[in-house]
Amino acid sequence: MTSSDNEQSLAGPGATPRPTLAAVAAEAGVAVSTASLAFSGKGPVAEATRAAVRAAAERVGYRGPDPRAASFRTGRSRVIGVVLEGAVQSAFRDPVQLIEVDAIAERLSEVGYGMLLLPGAEDDALLGGTAMDAAILLGCSPRAVTAARSLQQLSLPLVTIDGVALAHEEDLAVVANLGVDSRAASAELARLVAAAGHSRVAMVTLPLGEDRSAGAFTGAELAAMSAATISIATERARGVGEVFSDLSGWMAADSTIADGLRAGRALLAGRADRAGRGRPTAVIAQSDLLAVGVIRAAEEAGLRVPEDLSVVGFDGVVVDGFPEGRLTTVRQPLRALGLAAAQALLAELAGEPVALPRFSAELVPGHTVAPPP
Amino acid sequence: MTSSDNEQSLAGPGATPRPTLAAVAAEAGVAVSTASLAFSGKGPVAEATRAAVRAAAERVGYRGPDPRAASFRTGRSRVIGVVLEGAVQSAFRDPVQLIEVDAIAERLSEVGYGMLLLPGAEDDALLGGTAMDAAILLGCSPRAVTAARSLQQLSLPLVTIDGVALAHEEDLAVVANLGVDSRAASAELARLVAAAGHSRVAMVTLPLGEDRSAGAFTGAELAAMSAATISIATERARGVGEVFSDLSGWMAADSTIADGLRAGRALLAGRADRAGRGRPTAVIAQSDLLAVGVIRAAEEAGLRVPEDLSVVGFDGVVVDGFPEGRLTTVRQPLRALGLAAAQALLAELAGEPVALPRFSAELVPGHTVAPPP
């Protein structure tokens, strides 16, 4: 169907005004406040009255309280904002954020809340322009920090997921900073690689800081970058560093298969190791997408995984087109994190105490780790 | 000054009530209406007064009009709903919807509008519970039709993208039904395949109707299914049918690489063709993701693309990990569609005439079509 047949809208100059509760009350012959109670069920209303009100509502075509008026009166808009790291497109290319947002949406819709998606923009004007009751911040980009400040100015309850950088901002009082212990999980994974006998290990990281462009790094460079910034990438690197010291590797620009492929090609060509060691026998990737890219690069180079090269990922997501369960990785409870983020805010809004479970990543032993050749 | 009778301190203990325009006006020594005009810039205000108001706002910590109150007063919430076909996760696994939503978000944020993401749910209670000024419906599932009805009841302006089924509902008056001519684009692609000399051609379709499970179909079955439902899949099938009659193939459950892989394996094993013909020399897939899956299946089977098998897709999106430009496909102007959908609603809300361009898909000759072996 092409755009040629666009009908003109009905909402033109002659639009009928939406029926109000007053109209229903008049029709039913009761007070407005009674009609309100009959609809919301918040007060004692005789069954007969309730039926009369419902019938009257039906007759006048009342569709429930106007959300704008209700939100004005109650001070609640039944909307929770989700601030993404960047554009919708880039945020949701990453299955991790996708699962989290999906879980948030699921929990919110159960209680009739809406989810306002807020792409990380340059200015935060939008944040104050539309009504929301609370916000969830995903990721830990510098952008997230400024957004958090703006939102806090509006006295909105805040929850972060993976906001490790935000957790270190003293002046931000958030309801919760959710996320698994990336460092411990990374260390666990690294120990598994070490236990298989590997010592020539390279790491493929997510962006370590803001202004870094993708490319190879030495152990010293990694240490410098890690000291300068706190991010998911530096956290995970630290965990691996507990097991393998002076770790070199490749920093990817983004968590994608394509970037993993690029990293894998560089590392397997030996170009990456500026410390002069040979081709790595194992690659520790900081995301599953990167790991799949590395595996593709290995296949391109005629290397078998895991016989010739061991590869591990991080996240435990299903990568489209890649066999589920093949990759050795750690699984984050992404759905649980999303549900908990939503739940924490709902509890906070209800004035209830926020009880949070502890989240931990679970090792998923796949089939991509073996002893070095 | 009114007595500040807080019914409940909402945001925990010690939450200061948000400063109001009245407070600013009092501080600046002007009337509330003057302060309002000074902020919105909608009326003539002396520069000195404006400065005084701004200074007063700064002093009392005023952060602009409360969006809830403003929305109540103006009847506009500055929020536009986007109704997805299903869960967030499944909708955004598809790069097509992702790009569209990204474009919508981009246009909306330019004008300070928010985007309320509404997952396709069982009941439409949520649709009336949160404030929005208009809505965009993506896709053409039966769910979209019921959602459209609910939204129309609320007198919300509606725009659909790829809502071919909605376009045929007589009682729905929408601002616009956007989308390319899927049928023509599919026919063009089919003609390209035919021109290369193929006659044993199989099609991999998106879900043709609601209750169909994935699997092989014959030409007769396809015709029956196409007659029963209108969807993007049947539209595209019709286009291909203009060139190749009695087309058999495989219906995928979803637009994913994994489903394409499954389809490809079935078709290349010859299991799929219940008409008894041999392995196809060309596969027409209804999405790029499916096409990439088919190509993977071909590689698995030791077939070279395009030498041994030609494959075409649909959409023109970048598939992570697959070389850009390699796939022969048609490119939909997805970004433009998203921008136009948002723009159409903004114009409608502003009472301006809605001018829509015509959208057409563009053939992208890649390197996956060659003469049959």
Place this chain on the structure above:
DNA sequence: TTGTACGCGTTATCAA
């Protein structure tokens, strides 16, 4: 150019 007054539709409070 500024101020006054009113009302948007709903819900919470209190009195009946």
Place this chain on the structure above:
DNA sequence: TTGATAACGCGTACAA
């Protein structure tokens, strides 16, 4: 169990 009433914060005629 029901009814009357008062805000909620802002935008906007209209008057000054």
